[in-house]
Amino acid sequence: MTMGENTIASLVFPIILRPILTQLEHRDLGASQTLKSAISKAEQAHSGFSYDFLMAIINKIELSHHLPPGQNLYLNEIILRLQGSISENELVEYRLNRAEDAFQELNKKSAALKRILSRIPDEISDRKTFLETIKEIASAIKKLLDAVNEIVGFIPGSSGKQQVEQRKKEFVKYSKKFSTTLKEYFKEGQPNAVFLSALYLIHQTNQIMITVKNRCE
Template sequence: MTNETSAALLYGILPSIREICGKDQQAEKALIQTFLKAEKHAPGFSDDFMRSFHKQAETVPYPYEATILATSSQHLREFQLSNDSELASLIQSRADNLKKILSSIPRVIPDRPIFLQTIKDIASNIRMLLDALNQRIEINRQKSRASTDRLDMQKREFVRFSKRFSEALKEYFQDRCDERKRGVFREANRLLHQTNQVLNTLRHN
């Protein structure tokens, strides 16, 4: 799945299914499996599905990319680490904080002073998350080479997308047009997706 499709599925479709189904776990499981299968066989289906709803909505305060971003700080069980160590809790907390700040971008971007402070907060949270990940990598290094390599590779991807987000911000401040703004939303979505990928790697490492 692409980053955007993952966001559409994770933060739009799956939470809605869980809310609609309530305590009917069989219906929930069946619907989730249907969407997962559709996405697997037709990549981009979830994104198209969510975009169609967004277009038909009578009032939409944000463009589609911003709408997905604004909903992306939800606590999903797919990205929750077990609290088996102080470091795991620290990584979870820092990842959740980063996602929360990233998801605030659509709301704060019109206010330059607040947006500039938000950017500083994002940079600070990226550094703190990387510090915690480096600690985990050092611990893993003493136990498993394969586990260390997987986490180190995911960390490098996280850094790469952090730089892409930074470049999108530079382009936006050079020319604050709607397309540059959408570029910020897209790269923020991708960085948030990479944050989830870090958590997912840790869950299965």
């Protein structure tokens, strides 16, 4: 898989498949929960399983309807939009359970950034609105980094602190790439590159949360 595919693959199960299966619980609770558990276990054992499963369905649709590959199904945009429709309480793997203010603040700042990024597909075509959204994203990025800094003191051991710091550096790197992608968008007008870059930021945010969660809970 390419870097972009790896990023999208990490989001397919929590953002697309699991919410769909949860909605099906009112029709057949046992079957839905069994399928959800099976796919979750498959994803944990073979990272990217959900992505491969989804792409197989998409390819089948494209072939059966004689569609050009990837022309009518824009997965980057779909995942970005769906991110905004899902409660952070549903994304349990990216939510910290510690009661201290610092951990709850990181939950809030993580959710806020992802929520703003999910608005991009709806706002990118309106230049004035999108420029205001970009300001919101920059502010949300700074607030998230501040929240991460407040967490570091709770991380036990030097190796744990180093791991969180490394995640923070990766997040900063992709924040800068996002900024560069925006500049290119205003020159060339390629929204899909912005969608993908936003997904990178969401993925890096999730990686911070997972690392803190693993080290502190």
